[in-house]
Amino acid sequence: MTVDGVPAGAQRRCAVAGSPIAHSLSPALHHAAYAHLGLDWEYGRHELVADQLAGFVAGCDPSWRGLSMTMPLKEAALELGEVDEIARLAMAANTLVFEDDGARRVYNTDVGGLVNALTAAGLHGVQSAVILGTGATARSTVVSLARLGVRRITVVARTPAKALPLISLADYLGVQLTVQPWTDPAVASDLLISTAAAGAVDDRAPEWVAVNAAVFDVIYDPWPTVLAQAGAAQDRIVLSGLDLLVHQAVLQVELMTGSTVPAEVLYDAGRTALAANSPA
Template sequence: MTLRAAVLGHPISHSKSPALHRAAYARLGMEMDYTAIDVTEDALPAFMAGVREDVRQVGSWRGLSVTMPLKTGMLKEVDEVRGVARALGVVNTVAVEPAAPGDTNGATRLVAYNTDVAGIVNALRYAGATSAPKAAVLGGGGTSAAAVAALKELDAPSADVFVRDVSRAAEAKAAAAAVGLPVQILPLGGAAAALAAADVVISTLPPRAADPLADDLAQLFGQRGSGSSLEAARPGVLLDVAYDPWPSRIAAAWQEAGGTVVPGLEMLIYQAVEQVRHFTGLGDAMPAEVIDVMCDAVGAPRRVF
């Protein structure tokens, strides 16, 4: 029997998850059909009912990667939420796992996780982010929740969260409260000086949404380099979760000023590694060379975990 897994979201045709996962399962010698499926929020309950029926009757489904706009709606469709996903109320992974002994609801359970946090932490650590960084987050939506939790894991004492609309940062605020990280919600306009002074900046904004801020940063960095009183150390580490188009304008401005830039593609790889571990049941026993082929599949440098 060919096993099944998929990435769900809307829209979803741009996703690189199929390339990453297919490379991993091929290297492991597993017959796992991993596809991208366009699912809206309204259609999610019916889709998940079908998954449950398959799990009960056939058993081909092994896992689901979950992207926007389904990361909170999926909470209602699973049997259990584990780890940081439970605190955040945001999931990106659903694994089909054996039920606990004595569970009378069936032989398997749908268990949700959030591997975005691990993806961000690993990406930043590999880039040289220091412990207890002075930190900032751009955006207040679902991915910002994972960013806040990742900063907590990096022992950041606090974080500034810059948003386009300060009245719409509920997910970032909830994440901060859940993990115990003090945050300050601030307007995105005028954020350039604070970002330039940060050790770590995580942009969770959609593609091109940070372009106006990139122009402000380019101007600020240009003034710094002109021998004026604004002369200062080079910028810290910027992780831009957007990866298409790449480089983004904010990434280009950051790198031009001598800062370290981490593309969202690296975060995507690292969170996908954790998903493969869940879907296969291999956990930490997964061979390191699987990560190599996943990097090769999307043209990313091979990383040491």
């Protein structure tokens, strides 16, 4: 018996795509989720850049159920199917679901993942935040902060002109957003979120931590980052990219399988994978 070309009980296929992708923890997290749910599903990884994405997706057969997408695919992903409202707002997507009727639906689970990670860390009532960086993750962060009730955001940018779309987005969401050049003095807030590349914040990490009550660095490997170390040294609440990765993956698993999995199952898998990859 088949359903829309997929044999009943057949193994479904999912994967993560991006470039570089060899370091990704997503296979470890999703396989842990499948084991917890009793699913004999496959989850692989594919090295793809933006102009390869549409062709790859077009070649996916009916056994495919989902594709997680990381950089540099989060903007190109918006062209792959019916786009969820949150992904449209953030102008970035990280999840593609292949429906059994042939439809393709595009989502952004980074937004909900960040909200859930901050909530799980007890960061309630945040009124102001600083975002370091202006890329796709920064856009999702603006949407997440608005959903948490944050009213004032400062975006720190090496090239302030690149932050213009964030100003329009914040205006639409009813959030006050200002842009500050990278070299200006650190701004105080309830929460500092770095979406910048590894090492970009290192030379000013203690300065930024000193005037911010909590620190979230979206990098998870190598860990701890200089920013995270500065946060710990100054007794701040510190969150890592693993917190974001786990909580967004919980939402991806639900979209792809229809079932929920406890975040701690994915945390355990992520920590084990990171430990295995660490230098002896």
